[in-house]
Amino acid sequence: MKTTRILCYALITLCMLPFLSFGQQIEISIKSDNIKPEIRIQAPVNGTYFYDSKMDTSLNQQNELMLTYPASNAGAYTIYYLGTGTKLYLNPGDKIHINYTTDANKKVQASISGNNLAGQKHVNTIKRPFYQQVAEKHLHKHGSIEAAQEAIFKNMNKEIGQLDSLLKNKEINQAFFDMAAAEIKTYNYSLAAFALQDSMYRIKRALKDGLLPDSTANFFVNNWKKVIANYDFHDKHNLNNSSFMDLLEIRNAFEGYYFEPKTFKQVQAHDKKDSYLDFMFYSYTLNPDIVNDEYVTAMLFSNTLMQENFEQLLVTKFDEFKLKYPNSNYSPYLEPEIQKVREFNQKAAANFSENTHFIKDYESFTDFKQVQDYFKDKLVYIDLWATWCGPCKAEFAYNKDLSEYAKANNIVKVFISVDRAEEDQKWKEMIKYYELEGHHMRASENLSKQIAEMFSKDFNGQRGFGIPHYIILKNGELVQKDAIRPSRLKDLKEQFKTYL
Numbered sequence: 001m002k003t004t005r006i007l008c009y010a011l012i013t014l015c016m017l018p019f020l021s022f023g024q025q026i027e028i029s030i031k032s033d034n035i036k037p038e039i040r041i042q043a044p045v046n047g048t049y050f051y052d053s054k055m056d057t058s059l060n061q062q063n064e065l066m067l068t069y070p071a072s073n074a075g076a077y078t079i080y081y082l083g084t085g086t087k088l089y090l091n092p093g094d095k096i097h098i099n100y101t102t103d104a105n106k107k108v109q110a111s112i113s114g115n116n117l118a119g120q121k122h123v124n125t126i127k128r129p130f131y132q133q134v135a136e137k138h139l140h141k142h143g144s145i146e147a148a149q150e151a152i153f154k155n156m157n158k159e160i161g162q163l164d165s166l167l168k169n170k171e172i173n174q175a176f177f178d179m180a181a182a183e184i185k186t187y188n189y190s191l192a193a194f195a196l197q198d199s200m201y202r203i204k205r206a207l208k209d210g211l212l213p214d215s216t217a218n219f220f221v222n223n224w225k226k227v228i229a230n231y232d233f234h235d236k237h238n239l240n241n242s243s244f245m246d247l248l249e250i251r252n253a254f255e256g257y258y259f260e261p262k263t264f265k266q267v268q269a270h271d272k273k274d275s276y277l278d279f280m281f282y283s284y285t286l287n288p289d290i291v292n293d294e295y296v297t298a299m300l301f302s303n304t305l306m307q308e309n310f311e312q313l314l315v316t317k318f319d320e321f322k323l324k325y326p327n328s329n330y331s332p333y334l335e336p337e338i339q340k341v342r343e344f345n346q347k348a349a350a351n352f353s354e355n356t357h358f359i360k361d362y363e364s365f366t367d368f369k370q371v372q373d374y375f376k377d378k379l380v381y382i383d384l385w386a387t388w389c390g391p392c393k394a395e396f397a398y399n400k401d402l403s404e405y406a407k408a409n410n411i412v413k414v415f416i417s418v419d420r421a422e423e424d425q426k427w428k429e430m431i432k433y434y435e436l437e438g439h440h441m442r443a444s445e446n447l448s449k450q451i452a453e454m455f456s457k458d459f460n461g462q463r464g465f466g467i468p469h470y471i472i473l474k475n476g477e478l479v480q481k482d483a484i485r486p487s488r489l490k491d492l493k494e495q496f497k498t499y500l
Contacts, residue, residue: 044075119172156188182237256286298330310344348429362441376476413438
């Protein structure tokens with residue numbers, strides 16, 4: 001598993017710290033009144049945010065943990081424990097202690113003490129919902145791109161103003177301010193930029209040739225230049241948060257994919273790429289970031305591997321990356337995941353297991369009732385998934401235990417993919433790689449639409465369909481529209497008792 005391999009590397013690094021660093025160190029001490037020891041640390045790499053640098057470790061028998069990092073590892077840290085996430089901005093010489101307590105309602109509280117205390121507490125009051133949803137809400141609320149952007153930047157200035165007050169009162173130092181302010185700017189610039197990009201995309205999609213009228217194109221170009229005028233992509237502090245790549249991808253869309261860099265002439269068309277991965281690397285080459293190339297390329301790998309995209313192209317690109325950056329500190333985190341890609345392609349070349357069955361004539365199914373009728377005399381557990389869905393694939397880790405339970409209780413396992421027809425080969429390859437024994441089908445376009453309607457749920461006041469999603473059928477009847485997932489097998493067994 002990814003976390004285990006990263007843990008081994010990170011622990012070795014920590015053990016060697018006294019020998020590697022002679023400067024001021026960064027110290028984090030943790031104590032808890034809870035007996036659950038598992039804890040996850042997200043530490044920066046080269047002072048940058050890097051998703052794969054998560055380290056899974058444990059508190060000792062006294063429910064304590066002491067971590068020491070070299071001064072070169074200054075940046076943003078996040079401590080994940082018992083469902084909480086505590087963000088810390090740490091610089092050389094900083095010492096931070098976190099004390100976790102559980103109240104009478106079993107709610108976990110994290111109390112922080114140490115350097116820049118007022119700032120550490122303040123940044124943990126700021127919530128960061130997914131930027132695309134927030135940008136769309138601003139557009140809906142304010143009615144125009146400019147009004148939405150005005151509201152976004154007003155909020156940004158308010159957040160920076162709060163930090164500035166802490167700095168003036170000497171409750172935080174300049175280094176803390178620089179890191180925290182960079183996060184505020186990058187997130188809010190991403191909101192403003194996406195509000196623009198999303199609006200342009202909707203217009204282009206409605207046009208037959210996808211080309212904007214000159215006046216409309218000029219509006220979007222001028223707005224983009226105005227939005228991005230005061231953002232420095234080469235400020236090292238901006239690489240210390242997850243929003244940087246979001247903003248960079250939007251920049252590549254404006255300055256490379258939709259419009260030519262520098263001239264901002266509309267791009268007529270691009271050569272068709274074999275895959276989305278190929279497109280991602282291609283779009284980056286349209287307007288490469290020379291200063292941040294190592295980091296950005298590593299993040300492209302990380303973001304793709306996070307979704308468990310197993311294209312052979314990843315191996316080729318990674319080999320090129322190692323030649324270009326032979327001493328990259330990102331490579332040790334990426335290598336275990338690249339190895340999974342190699343293993344995937346080996347398994348994809350093999351035959352299907354004898355316990356893997358494809359539903360007869362599944363291509364012709366246009367109504368979910370046909371699925372129900374196909375298993376009319378069975379107790380069935382259906383897994384709705386797709387090859388691009390990371391959480392779906394994460395659940396496959398619990399497939400073996402589920403299979404044993406299903407076999408012992410005459411439960412039929414059915415996997416229904418909602419992938420498009422062009423993903424047919426990848427779908428079948430992933431069935432082999434994840435060893436998904438059971439019955440399989442890939443939903444037709446009409447069936448996929450019906451599934452999305454039948455099994456939609458409320459998400460923060462809006463109806464939507466999300467995967468993974470699980471269903472239980474008994475004797476052809478839909479008895480559970482939203483079944484418990486495999487990772488909660490104990491609860492799932494209780495749910496099944498009603499139908500056995």
